[in-house]
Every structure is written in structure tokens, then in C-alpha cells.
Amino acid sequence: MSETLTLVAIGIFQTIAIIAFAPLLMGIMRKVKARTQKRLGASVLQPYYDLLKLLKKDEVVSDQSSWIFRAAPWVMLVATATAALFVPIFLPFSPFGTAGDILVMLGLFGLARFFIMLAGLDVASAFGGLGTSREMMISALVEPALFLTIFVVSLTLGGTNLSSIVAASAGQFVSGVLIVPSMLFALIAFFVVMLAESGRIPFDNPATHLELTMVHEAMVLEYSGKSLAMIQWSQSIKQAILLALFVNLFIPAGMASSIVGIDTAATSVVSFIAKVLLLSMLVAFIETRTAKWRLFRLPDLLAMAIASSMIGVLFFYL
Amino acid sequence: MVDSMILAQPDILMLSSAGLLIATFAVVVRRGFVDWLSAYRYQSIVLAGAAATIAYFAGAWEIYIAAALTLLIKAIIIPKVLLRVTRKIKDELKTEANPYVSLRLSVVIAALLVGLSYALTRQMLPDSTLDKVASTYLPVSMSLFLIGLFVMVNRRLALNQVVGLLIIENGLFLFTTALTHGLSILIEIGIFADILVGVVISSILLYRISQTFDTLDVGELEKLRDD
Amino acid sequence: MHLWLPKAHPAAPSNMSALMSAVMIKIAIYGLVRTTFDFAGPSSPDSAWWGLLLIAAGSASALIGVLYAAIEKDIKRALAFSSIENIGIIILGLGLSVVFLSYNLKSLASFALLASMMHSLNHAAFKSLLFMGAGSIIFRTHTKNMEQLGGLAKKMPLTSLLFLVGALAISGLPPLNGFVSEWLTMQALLSSYQVPNTLLQISISFASIAFALTAGIALATFVKIFGISFLSRPRSVHAERATEAPKSMIAGMAVAGGMCIIFGFTPFLGISVISSAFGVDGSQFIMPTSPFQSLSAPQDAPVTPASISMPALGVMMGSVAAAVIGFIAFATRGTKTVRRVYSTWDCGFGNLNERMEYTPTSLSQPIRTVFKSLYRTSTSIDKQYFFGSNAYFKKSISVNSTSKDVFEDLLYQPLTGAAIAFFDRVRKMQTGKVNAYLLYIMIALLLLLVLARLI
């Protein structure tokens, strides 16, 4: 019984950690991006300052909006935070794994996205509609790419239970398998999907408010104060979850394949942090090197992701 | 005694068969309703004779009764009823104006149907199981049946359709009697009763039709259709 | 066979369409299931083709249905197209079940069947809800055209809430019932690797793409349907004058909405219904280990089973929500924030009006562009100028965009045309002439006599 309690405590700790450090990750990425662009950049803690500032500010709500507009940030934050419960982060394990798997996680992301798209429409401005319209297309195409990636991953590692696939990945690594061909293709696809899901370049530019390019920002344009804080925070949580998932699924190096002792646990925590930092730097580099793509070129990119996963499936079967 | 009967048998059978067919063909070539009725009456008399012949050969007393009933009901009562009911109907309504197939062609078709009947009955029954009486009357009854149906299809006069129906009924009776030497008498009586009631009802209907539609041409009765 | 739906549903009154969509369609499926499993039960790999056919038909109709739903302007037609989509998903599950059964993977087969039947049950719940909601909208606004709706969330708050439940459920979002059946179907798809036939495995992974694409577009579609109808500014005077739907309508929707929620949190209710109706042993997929029973993929897989527990998910979301609310309250303690209501940002131009909003057509424009080859969109732009043909001073521009149903033009029109002509001919047999009728009998007799020689 106490063992179960310990596990639950670890799980909750993991979740709180990722929720708490998500803005930091965002800050680091911004910093890296600024430095690679030869700018000084804001402090890595800047996202926290922003959140605190926004939480204490007054809110302006459009007179056209309905209850959906006000409910959306809450739903978004709750959904993404719940999703964080299922993701193994430092350990190849999440005590809530039997309650929800990777599909539940995606479903919760979908729920958040559903509400934010509605909120975009709710304010009756052309910007919101524009954002929603673009997001509709992107999300419709991301879905198959992501599902197919999961298809490959669950074929290779067995099942859709996040704990078990992460553990399987770690186990494979420990037993000396560096990379499985089908997983390599899944990695490419997942990377593309991750960029799309977390709204990074080339899909979306999180730092722009230009109507030609913005997607996500267009939807949340009317938000301010507390609501905006919640939206930004959940956005960063989502990004952190995806990064963590990527790291744990595809780069299992250093991850303990089971909870044996305090030292292996420490190793895996340290290696996880290192890997996530490296990955976020990579994303930031890519953002510096690439321009945002034209909206109607995005399907090509997603199609490439789908094709890549498909090749992964073929590799698995053949 | 027995030998002479066997010798005489085919002649009687052929004679009555021919009589029945002639009566049927008379129906096919005639137009007027009264002519039809007399042809029918003649046919019924021959039928009663044929039934009596069968009764004689089979030695079954029920068939005598059936023959007597035939004579009574089909040759006397039914024509009387039909004549009486139709007396009130105007004469011009009682003549077949234009059947779908001309009378000349009708005869040809009727002849074909007789041929078909022989062919069909030949196939229907294994030869061995048939006695002479049955094998002679079976095709004739089938002819009556088919020709009766044919005149019902071809003729537009409601009265003639009734007569066509009666001819079919005659074919049936011949068939029953020749093949099975009669059903049980109770059922025979039931069938006769049905026929009689049927004729009564149809004559009531005939009268109603002539009153309501001012015609007996069933081709005119086409209000109930789907198009 | 999908074409009559979008035409029949919008024509019928809404309560009838709810009935038609939710129940009637199920007859066909029920029939398919029963005939497939009770009577023509496939037992050898040779019969896998039948399953593959169902999978192909299912995923095609799911995808086509949702693609047309995405661009539809008529709310009821959109819902009808979405019914086609969901039937496709149901048939897909059925096909998987057949494939599994033909390779003697019994527990997978019942799992896929369960997925399919759960989806049909759930579809009955949320589609009734949506059709009733659409009915309420039409009842109050007298229009089915979404171009003229908008802003109804403020006018009809209860309707909008219930419609939202339906939209979330049909989009397959947790924790509602649509998610459960989509999860089951996805797991069934993922289990296809156990079929010992590479060709089938690969075909099924293609079906998975179609399925996922369907799910993605469905979400977008219902964002559009809900967003356009209920949110932002009313686009016409009809929508502006709307009031909350009558209580009876709300009550009807509330029942269906309640079902969406209950079946979402406790899928076991649905499973027990289906188990008893189809003789599927659903209990083997339920793990009663925790206080929250979880659903799990079949155990005979050589891997750790995947599982979800909807009750637990509900509890988790609840506690996270409590934590979030608590945390936000904690973080904002001591500060007095005011919520001010002000008009939407208009870039300083002023006078934002309903003509500047996104319309259903413009909202779905990116999707339409991506899938233009399927839609065969034809767009005509009609420009009128103030001064001759001076292109700088336009009086009005109207864009007219129509899309055609490829299948309708190439397959259904000729077929239905021929069928109707044939039936019309047959019907005219009833000429009214008694002679003709007697002739039919005569012909029937002769034909049967001839036939008797043959058999």
C-alpha cells in the first residue's frame, strides 16, 4: 500500500515538476533563439514574470463573446495539466498509466484545441476566425501524422500505454539496441508533428502578431490578464510534454529501465534534463535557421511526416 | 360383356371429348353472350354425359350424383340465372365488340392451346399410371382450362368472362372426375355450392356494373390503376 | 448507399431526423453485424477479403462523409454527412472484427466488434443530441443555413451548452463517450499487427491513416458547426431574434447529453448492453482491479495491454481542475482584478460588423483548398465596378463557390436514374385492365411450368 502511495507521490511530483518548469523551458528556448540571432534576449525566467504580471492584471473581454470565451482558458489548462499526469518524465513510469495512455493524452490536447478554436471564433473578429480556420486545417492534418507515428511506436514498443512504451524503449537501449529502423522514421515524423502541435516555426511563429502568418496568436488575440496567463502557461506545458515524450521515446539513453535505486533515478533525472535542454536548443536553432512556411505548403510537410511514418510501418512489417 | 365395353370405351371417350372441345371452340368464335350461354349449356350436358360414362366404367355411385348435379346446376340453373339477371341489361351491352385478339386468330390460339395441353399432360404424368379414361380426358380438361383462361384474357365483355370462368370450372370438373373418380361427395357439393353462389354474386355485380358504368366492357373499368 | 442520407435528413423535421439518424441507420448496421457474424460467420483466412472490403468501404465512407460535412453550409446536411462518417467508422470496426475472426483471433475480433457497436451506441446518443439541437436552432431562427446563424450562445445558453456536449462527444474528445469508442477502434487498428498477413497489415495501416484523418477533420468540422452557429455576432436578423428553445426541447437534449456524459464516464454500461445484445463477452476487456474499472485491449497480445479508465480520468480531471482553480486563486490573492467588457479590437477602424466575420465557407477554405481534387470546387467570382471596368473601385464582389460530390455525379446519378426508371416501369404493370391481370397469371403459370422442368 505504501509502495503504491510512493508511486502516486512520484507521479504527482513528476507532473508538478513538468507543469512548473514548462515556462522555464520556454524561456530557455527564447534565450537560445535570441543568442543564436545575436541578440541578448530576455532572462530565462521571463515567462514566469509574464505569467505573474498577467495574473494580476485586469481583464478586458469582448462584448461579443459568450461563456465559451471565458471557459476556454480554464478548459485548456485543466486538459493539458491532466495530460501531464500520464507522461513518464524522469522515470520510465507513470503511476497513472493504466488510467490513460497516449491516445488519452492526444484527446486531452484535442479538447484544449477545440476550445481555443471556439474562443477564436467567439470574439467575432476576423483575426480569430482566421486563426481558427488555419488551425482547423493544420490540426486535421496533424492528427493522421501523429496517429501513424503512434502506430509505429506502439507496433515497435508494444501498446499505447505510455509507461510501458517508454520502459520498453529504455529496455531496448539497455539491451544494446541503439536504434530500430522503424523508430527512426517515426522519430522524423514525430519531430515534425511536435513542431506543429506546439506551434513552432515552420508551422506557426509564436512571436508574431502579423495577420499573414499568425495562427495560434490570432486565436488568442482578444485574451488578456488571467486568461491569457493560463493560455500561455498551458501552451508551454503542452510543449514541455511533447518534448519530454520525444526524448523519452526516441532518445532513451540514460533512462533507467526500472526503478532500482536512488543512483539510477538520479542518473535518469539528470540525463532527462540534459536531453530536454539539448532538444529545445535544437528546436530553437531550427527556428532561427528556418522561416515560417506558407500555409498551403504545410500540408506537404505533414504529408512528409505521414509518409515517413508509413515507411516506418513498412519497415516494421517487412 | 366386359370385352365389348372395352371395345366401346374409346369411341365413347373420343365422342365426348370431341363434343366438349367443339363446345369450347364455339365459345371462342362467337361474339354474343347468348350464344356463349348456349354453348356452355351444351358443353355442360356433354360433361354430365362424360361424367356418367366415367361413373359407369368406374362403378362409383358418387359420380352419378356429380353428373346429375352437373346437369342440374350447370346445364339448367346457371344459364337460367344468368339469362334472368341479364334480361334487364340492354342488348347492345351484351355483345362483344372488339376482343383484343381477333376471332380468327383466337381460333388458331385455341387450337395451339389444345396442342399444348396434350404436350403438357403427356409430360406431367407417367403413362403407366393412367387408365384409358384418364388419359383421354386429361388433355381435354386441360384444354378447357387453358382455353377458358384464354377467353377471359381476350374478351372484354364482363358476361363472357363469367362464362370463361365457368368453362374453366368445367375443365376442372372433368379433370377431377376423370383423374380421381370424384372427390368425396361432401366436397363436390361444396364446390358446386361455391360455383352457384359465385354465379349469383357475379350476376349481381354484372347488373351493378351495367347500371353504374353503362357498359359491360371490362376494358372500361380502369379507374383503379397506378400511373 | 450514403447519398440518400443528406437528402432525407434535412427534409425531415428535426425530431424525425434525430430518430432517423440515430436509430434507423443502426438497423442496417445491426443487420450487417448479425448477418456477418451469426450466419455467414467467417472462419477461415479466405473470408478475410470480406473484412477487408468492409474496412475499405468503412474508411472511405468515413473520410468522404467528414470531408463533405466540413464544407457544408446547411447545418442539418452537415450533420447528415457526419452520420455517414460515423457509420463508416462503425463499419470499419466491423471489418476489423471480420478480419480478426478469419484468422481466429477471437478476443481481438470481439474487441473490434465491441468497438464498432460501442460507436454505434454512442453515435445514437450524440447524434440525436446534435439533431435535436439543430432542430431547436431551426425552430427559433427558421433557417438551416449557417451563413445566417451566429451568436446563439448568448441567446440560447442551454441549447449551446448541450450542443457543445454533443460536438465534443462526436469529435471524440475525452472524457465524453465519443472518445471511448474511438479509443477502442484505434486500439483495434493498432492490434492489426497480429494478423499474420503482411498485405492485410499494410492495408489496415492505410485505413488507420484514413481513420485518423477523419478524426482530425471531424474535430475541425464541429468547431466550425458549433462556432459558426453559436458564437460571434449574429449574421442575420433571424439569429439576432432567436430566444432560448422551449423546455421540452431542452429536456430532450438534456437526456441525450446526459447519455453522452454517462456513457463517457462509465463505458461499462454500454458494454453490458452490447454484450447482452450481441453475445460478446465484454468482461474480458474490463479490468476490475482498481476502484475505477479500466478498459483494456485484448490480453492475448504478446505485449503489455493498453488501457484507459474513464472513471479515473474523470476523477483526475476533476482534481486537476480543483488544483488549477486553487492555484490561480492562490496566485491572484490579494490583487483585485476587474473584468471589463469592451468591444472586440478593431485595429482602430471601428464598426466591426457581422460582414467582417468569418463565414462557414471562408472558415473551411483551407481544408477545401487542401482537398480540392476531391471536392471539385468550382468558384466563380462576380465583380461589379462603379466606373466601367476600373478595377480599383469595386461596387461589390460576390464569390460563389460550389462543390460537387464526385460519387454522386459518377456513380449514383446514373444508377438511381436507372433504378427509378425501372421501378416506374414495374409500377405501371397495374394497368387497371382485368384482362392484363389475367394474362399475368397465365404467363406466370406457363413460366413456372417451364421452370419446373429446369429445377
Place this chain on the structure above:
Amino acid sequence: MGLPIDSSAFPTQSSVLVLSLLLTPAASGILVTVTRKKRPVEIITIVSAALILVQAALLVAGVISEKQIRAFGDLFLLDAFGALVMLPIAGVGLISALYSVNYMGRQYDRGTIDDKHIIRFYQGFNVFMLTMLLVPVSNNMGTMWVAIEATTLVSVLLIMLYTKENAIEAAWKYLIIATVGLSFALFGTVFFYYANITAVPAETGSETAMNWSDMVAHAKLLDPNIVKTAFIFVLIGFGTKAGLAPMHTWLPDAHSEAPTPVSALLSGVLLNCSIYGILRFHIITLGTLGDSFSSTLLLILGIVSVGIAAASIYFQKDMKRMLAYSSVEHMGIISLAFGFGGFFGIYGALLHIINHAVAKPLMFFASGSISQKYETKSMSEIKGIIRNMPITGGLFLIGGLAIVGMPPFNMFMSEFMILGAGFGSGQFLASSLVVLFLVVVFAGFMRHLIKMVFGNPKPKSAASMDSSSEMGKLSVVPMAVLAALVIVLGFYVPQPLQALASDVIHIFNQGSDTPATSIAPIKPAAVAQVPATSINQGGLG
């Protein structure tokens, strides 16, 4: 043959019961003729119909426990199959009698008909009941034929009760076509008899050789050639009376022009009697020729019927004609179900007979009330029933949904089993065709039904409506009873019916050498194994 009747007391009791069952309508017919007053005549008829129902129920109970009831030696024989046909006759008879009071009374009040018509109607009604009741109790096939022919004659009289043009036209067509058809049937019957006496020469001239029980006992000895031809004649003959296409042509006319209570009896009950006639011979033929011959013919006629009915329903303009064509459709379904055979085919068909006998009268009663209200039968004139007469409209809708085979109503169950049997017996082409036609029927029927029930009433017709919206209690109650049955039978088949049905399947097996339970290649898949009874309770998922 069959089960020996060991109890010496019961046969005499049952003889009395059979006799009194037949005498009740006869006596009431005579009483009606003597009384000649509207109110007493109505009461006499209802009482007699109620008595018939009670006696029929007693007989059915006897059949369930004794398997067979014989009366007067071999003259009358009531087995499970007969009981299954008799039960709807008695039930629908009573309900029709009740409905007639309101329906005919309303016409009487309007002056459409006078006392003479009322008396004639109730005379006809009672005699009609007598002739119909005679059919299932006859053992002698000749008697059965006489009874069926008598039903034609009586019902022609009932149809021509109104002296309207249409009624006369319909009556004429009915008389001519049904009589021609039935003469085919007699031809076939006699041929069977001939086959029996040639197979067993000792029987020649015997009273029993025309008994069904006798024929089926010798089924294996009969000459296959004769039986083939004979069955064709019987099929065409009784098929004409049963409304199987292409001999159905009289049916839409007659059923739509008859007074509504008579339409209900014609559609719901009389057609069953004729189908019953075919099936008696079908059982013999199964014994002689094996499974394929007669089943194939039934199947062909069934499909043609469903197809032609589908076409006609789709384009129909007249409400009662639509219902009449729907009867053609359902007779087709029943016929093809017996053609499919197998446990599910026969069981489904038997249930379908009962279900149709419940649902179709409901539809006819509702449409009768509706057409009295709207004073038309044309569907384009009838709109918004649910607003003008909510109860009738609701019941009409229930009946309509049942008729097209919607769950959870009764017809769905039986149609479902039948289609299942079709696919199960490997008749894929036939089953798919039927499904296709049923879809057309469904589309056509619903198209009309929805417009009628929910459409916007025309202002003119709404204005001419009198204040009372419904047509009176006595019109609604019978419909409500039937609607309740429609729903109940959709969920649950009562034990007595199940017992009867399984006995009938035994009867079918007794001729055939491959018992029905094993004819059907029902290979319940491991995942979906459902016993027949659970279909009834499962409903839809």
C-alpha cells in the same frame, strides 16, 4: 399418423369446441339477419367475436398441450400451424368488430349508408369470420379450398357494400381474378389427391385420401412429377389469393376500396389463410421433392412480390393503396422466408404472419379514421395528422414505423430473422435483392408517412375540421390495443407463441427428411453466439 390421441375425453370436448367455434359466427349471422336493427346487431357481432376469441384461445391452449386436436374423426384437424393462423383471425376479428361500430356508425350518421347496408355489413362480417375460421381447422384439403373460395365470395359482397364506381370495379376484378386463381388451386389440390391415390391405391375413393394428414404421411411415396405440377398450380392459385406478385393485381384495388374494418381483415388475416393453404402443400412437397423445389418457387414469387410492391409503394399517391401494396410486400417476405427455410426462416416467417396481422390492421384503422377526417385518401391532401388528431397520428406513426421494419417494433424482429436466415442459407443474391427492395420500400413509405404525419396542414382542410379532433373512443381503443401489441411483440414473444412456432417447425420437419433445425447452416460465430430467444430480448445495440 402423428401423435396418437390417447386421451379419450379430450377429443369429444374439442369436437364440441371446434363445432361451437364454427357455429358462433353462423348463429350470430342468423341473429343479425333476424334482428335487423343497428344497435343490437352491433352488440351481437361483438359478443360473437369475443366468444370466438375465447374459444379460439381455448383451442390454442389445447393445441399447445395436445399438439393436435381432431374433431369428427378426421374431418377437422387443428394443429399448431392452424392454431397460429386461427389466433389472428379471432383476435383481429374482435378488434375489427369493435372498430366497425365506430367506423360504420360514423358513415351511418353522415348518411353515406343506411340500415340496409349496416345489416348487410354485419351479416357479411359474420359469414366472413365463419369462412375464415373454417380454413385452419380443415383437415380435408377440399374443404379448405371450399372455405377459401367462400371467403372470396363473402368478401366480394362486403367490398361492394358501397355502390360507388370504384368499389364495384374493385369487387369485379377481385371476383374474377381470385376465382380464376382459386380454380388453379383446386386443380393443384386435386392433382395432389390424385398423386396420393395413385401412390397408395388402397386409398382410392376413401374419405381420408384428401386429408392433409394422410397426404403428408405418404409424402415420400408420391410421384415427383405430379407433385411438381400440382404444387405449381397450388402456388399460382392460392398465391393469387395471397397477393403474391404477379397475381396480386386485384389486391390493391380490393383492399383499398373495401370498408376499413374489412380491409383490416382482408389484409391482416385473409391473406394468411391463403398463404397457409400454400404452405400445407409446401410441407407435402418438401417431403416428396426435398428442400429445393418448392422453396425455390416460393422464393422467386416472394422476391418478385417485394420488388413490385416496393416500386408501387414508392410512387403511390393513395394511402390505402399504399397499405395494400405493403401487404403484397409482407406476403412476399413471408413467402420468401419459407423459401429460405431453416429454423430462423420458418420461425421468422411465423412471427411475421402474426406481426403483420397486428400491424396492418392498425394501419388500416388509422388510415380509415384519417380518411374519414380528411375526407380523402390522397396522400398529398393529408398533412399534419399529428396536429389534427394527435392520438391517431401517433398510432399511425407507430404502425408505419413497424410496417417498414424499424426497431424496436415487432416487424423488425421477424424481418431480421428472415434476412438472417436468407444470408445464412447462402442465398446471397436473393437476400441482397430483398434488402435492396426493402430499402426502397422504406424510403418510399417514410417519404409519404413523414409528410402525412408531420407536414403542415392545409389551411382549408384545417378549417373544415370539426371540433372534436379524434374520431371517438371506439376508434382509438382498438388501435391503441394493436399499437401496444406492436410494441410488446417487438421486445418479447409470448411463451404460447414460441411453443406454437416450435411445434410448427416440427410439422415442417415431419415432411422433410432434413429437419429444419439442421437445414440452416447456422454457424454461430464464436464471438456472437445468440440463441433464438435472445434475439427477442436483445433489442438493438
